Amino acid sequence: MSGYYLQLMTNGIIAGAVYALFAVGLTLVYGVFRFINFAHGELIAWGAYLTLAFSALIPFGAAIFPAVALTVLIALTQERYVYAPLRKKTGITLLIASIGLSYFLRNGLRLLWGSDLQSFGFEAARGLVFFGITVSRTQIAMFLAAVIFLGFVWGLLRFTMLGKGLRAAADSLELAEIVGIDMKKIRRAVWIISAVFAASGGILIAIDTNLEPMMGIANLLKAFAAVLLGGAGNVWGALLGGLFIGIAENLGVAFFSPGYKDAISFALIIAILLFKPTGIFAIMKGMR
Amino acid sequence: MLLRVEAITAGYGGTDILQGVGMSQEGGTVSCVIGPNGAGKSTLLRVIVGQISPSGGRVFFDRRDVTGTSMLERARMGLVFVPQGTNIFPNLTVLENLEIGSSLMENTAERDKGIKEVLERFPFIRVKRSRPAGILSGGERQILALSRIIVLKPLLGLLDEPSLGLSPIMVEMIFDEILTMNRSGTSMLLVEQNARKALSISHRGYVLELGRNRITGTGAELLSNPEVKTLYLGG
Amino acid sequence: MLTIENVTKSFGGLSAVCGVSLQLGKTPITGLVGPNGSGKTTLFHMITGFYSVDKGRVFLEDREITNLKPHLISRMGLLRTFQHTRVLPFLSTLENLIAAAPLQRGESLVQLFLRPGAVRKDERKNAQKAREVLDTIKLQPLAGELAGRLSYGQQRLLELGRILMADPRVIMLDEPTAGINPSLVRDLVRVIRGLTGVGIQVFLIEHNMPLVMELCDRVLVMDAGGLIFEGSPHEAVKDKAVIEAYLGKARDASKS
Amino acid sequence: MDYLYHILVIALIYVIFASSLNLELGYAGLYNFGHVAFFAIGAYTSALLSLAGFSPAASMAIAVLCSAASGALLAVPALRLSGDYFGIATLAFGELARLFALNERWLTKGPMGLPGIPRPLGIEAGISGIPVYFFFTVTITAAVLLILRKTTMSPFGRALKVVREDEFVARAFGKNVFSLKVRAVAMGSLFAGLAGALYAHFVTYISPYDFSLNETILVLLCVVLGGKGTLSGPVLGAFVIILFQELLRFLPIPTDWGRFVSPIQGMIYGAVLVILMLKRPEGIIPEHRT
């Protein structure tokens, strides 16, 4: 039955790649601002719902752009009116504020679109079979998008001055300011990347499955686990963490009741925090 | 006058550490601020670079009143600060540290030239240029931090305790570098624990005590001033 | 009273304190001086259990306290202050003092509910003691004020008072006078002297050399993680190694 | 007015629940985002025992002890974490507890829930028992608040505040920081379990859906809104929130607007949390009057 496990692995890797997409945004925010942004999940959901709204007016492919742009605007508005005024406060204050924001935004979704399940209305298509492993086109798109986006961040962090500035800010905010890095630009960049990734991931998930108001929070908790696995503030760690969570929960279903699928990431969160709070994959410290 | 500080009152969270401190510096010179712990030396530097906004007094730099302007703006005017403690980014590579440290410079060709110059001058940095800066020794870190001044060639470099915790050989080297930078046109303002060494290379020295100016004079004057020794060693 | 044998501490390859041995108890007040970064505070942290000791041993009288938990060390009568003021800003001055009393019965939930009488007695005793300490540090008028509203110097005094609440045998003060005005320095000196009168050992890090010379009978000088001098303060300021550690070597004229 | 009694009982249960969180959050500075787990443990333990034939009063007592013990058990490892990481670990624990209740059908009947939970002291099930249950709850709440008052005004409460303000200082003055925190969590869990048991025997039906993350956020809101670190803050907060929820029932809302009520309510809760953090983090009743 090795094909069965291979298939589970494949699905896990694809799911994990998308978790990584969310986790990278989360980890960037943590790296630079030092707080856990609970409202990240709502960016995921808003990205998808806004695409739904725009696709009623313009073709789907075109609808993605204004939707992502609006999601970015939401993120920047959050920063401007909530997170920036709280900058001097402790991480806990920001965490509670972000929980509040998450609640606010999620219920805003329900108000506008209702709690009903929505769908982009793509036809189901048979998956493609490679060496006995079936993958759907959407899954391939998800995986590719995740790889491209993550590659983009890697390049950004590695080769551009903006990216280096980001990493520097993650190392020491104070010194970054002293050496004359434009912190406004950095902050904006973090939110833009974080929101674009969240929204894109949300859209991909919605194409793959459906839209519903809780879609953000459900994926957020997985992303948390990925961030923690990888070590907070570490982009490669988030990728590895995302893949690990994806594979673990998919393979886990082969052995546990599927009812415990979510429990796997929660259990991982607790285990990592207790035994290696710096993250399992945080071989390399700092933002990379 | 390159830098003039007038009657600065400043501190953290309501308590004023500086109580009316003044100083000034001519272009092209080296000055130092010395004094016992708690005298407010670091606070003075932080006021000058704009990290703390003073509750009273003014800071003039390059014929402009810069009181109230942002750190970034002052940095762009040519005020470069090398703080004490964390003064490099440990998770960036050495080369990236140089790039980020000199990111103020918009002319990239010039910047790359400056970075090249640094790498040539310090072979021990060149060999580790692709490694994370966190692996450098204390002295190497200090050199790397100071290199920002070599690349940027600012009007004024402010150094907070550049010799802190370094071995005697490294201390010598750091002071040599400070002089070299000065010779290439950058004025230097240091805060130093190593009073004799600092005074011996300074045109002018300021002794602070409890947030006030205590003694002011040329480096040589202060070196021979018995009061200075008393301040440190209680005479 | 306090004996330190060959303690060493390094952080990620950089050694902060290296093979320091010393003994306290020969004289009532011992000063620990040395330039910034010479390892004084690290040594304090190691003695009081806030940093683990890499190598070496620490004894309080005959008991080894190496790497004991800080609260256990402090319960044995070794109390300390911190380099920066650390009063509890949202508790009143009086509460700051009462809270510092060690081994309060009321801190045990069992005793709190099963022996309320004993707890009340404890509280009365501690409150009484706190008032006496307030007298000593002359902060009686500010008893009800939130500690966060005291001036810097008053907070320093309060920190000293807090230590007195704990019936200390040895106290370690980290720069008690840094940044406070001369008249409060006099108050502090008076309080510290008063302590030696009741047999308390004082070990202090201090940068104010005149004060050290006035207050200390013996002084230890650290530089670059090691002990470079031990003796009377007057000898210290004449010692060549100490002068160089403090003022630095004059720069060779030929080089500049 | 049985309905009023009903609301008051629910409000009082939240008073206990919020006060228990406040002991951890307001006094010890521990942000437990999985507090609902202990509410659930109390509710389930008491319900299962009384359904298995134990007297409801005895079941409640055992349940409360179980919650306290599990609180201490969680605290021992989790307290190695600080601040927001402690929050995330407890949040994960809370969700795990809910998933356990949902999936372990042999024990909890899973999503079917546990109906017909008997009330203690012979109080009748159904509405006729509500007034009596109200007085029962009032008595217990009064007792809980008295105990909390005694605890927080005692040297123990003061030591917790010292730990909250400055752990280093606490250590330097001989306070066993770890042990103090464990005791705070155990006591917080004990009262959360009590609130859970009261809830189970009052509503007479529990299911895993009653113990979601939303509940934790609701009590968090009660504590933060009322004022953390004070005895009266969470009491006020719980009353305001529960009464606000019930008041919504009386607003003449057109039927086809019904679906907007809950989202708007959720948005209000979210906005209140954010505004509190921004403008008045100390809540309605601040700990330190200025």
Next chain:
Amino acid sequence: MKRLPAVAVCLVVLLCAALAPAADEVVVGSITPLSGKLAVYGEGFQQAMLLALDEVNAAEGINGKPMRIHYEDNNSTAKDSVSAIQKLITVNKLPVIFGPAASSNFLAVCPIAQENKTILIGAESAAADITKCGDYVFRLFPSDELQGKGAAELAVSLGYKEVVLTYINNDWGVGLGRVFKDNFVKAGGKIIDEFSHDEGKTDYRTEILRIKKHSPRAAVNLTYIKEGATMLKQSYETGLKTQWLMGSASKSPKLVELAGEAAEGVIGTYPTFSQETPQYKHFKEVWAKKYPEKKVPVFGEYNYDMVHITAKALRASKSYTSQDIRAALIEAAKGYMGVTGDKTFDENGDVGAVYGKWTVKAGIITDYRP
């Protein structure tokens, strides 16, 4: 602190307003999931009830007085259902209440209704346990006991001896799954693998793979609409070839809309009623008139019948007390042919049912005919 009196004043004012007796109407309570996770269904229930209510009131209401339904939201939770029923009983003093959807919520309130001798009527609660609720509790929807039996019979009649069984991890799914299993095994069938799946997930591929691993000829999937649609879609992509057998809760045009081609050929059971009856035709007609752009929601017909039967009972009742209404209700239902068929209550307040089979053909839900 200053705000507390203001809040108290508001409470009192609103209480008084609510208590003011509404003159000249006959009011029936309803606990409806207008918010929370079941709000998807709640709105449809409400529309169906309103449709019937309009007809009742158009026909002189209850002996000349208009009938009104007082809706209470229950946020789809048991706790709020309990709050809602307490309010309906004690504040609004209503003798007849339409119970909440989701068996867990219904089960939470039924002891309260029984205790207070308030009539509780369910239109969509299926759990077998409801049978035991008491003599004031009625339902127009057949018990799971019957559907489970029906589903098992379906599987057997289609010739499936071995099936994989999966059900949604909630009160309805778990309860129905149990009844199905009992009946299927009794009939000689074998369950190869049995597992629950979570509510509200977006990714069910692992669950699908677990089914695929056994390559069963048929898989019984007792689930809701969105979970069902997602699973169908993903199993289609995965290339799982099996005959899906589903329950009543996923029989919805929405399922077909969401799953598209993947829903093709699914066979399910549902408590049926003839679509040829004049009652049904009438219902379709008025529905299309009132809600031209909306499809008939799940359980819409039951909610419609519930209002009509209640109105009939209220008209016949000697007084507006629950005892009298109860007697009138049993009488009114006797032989009542509603849209959903014969609604005669048995001694437990349950109705009988005919189980039909539905399938999806060319994107339309139709009756399955072998």
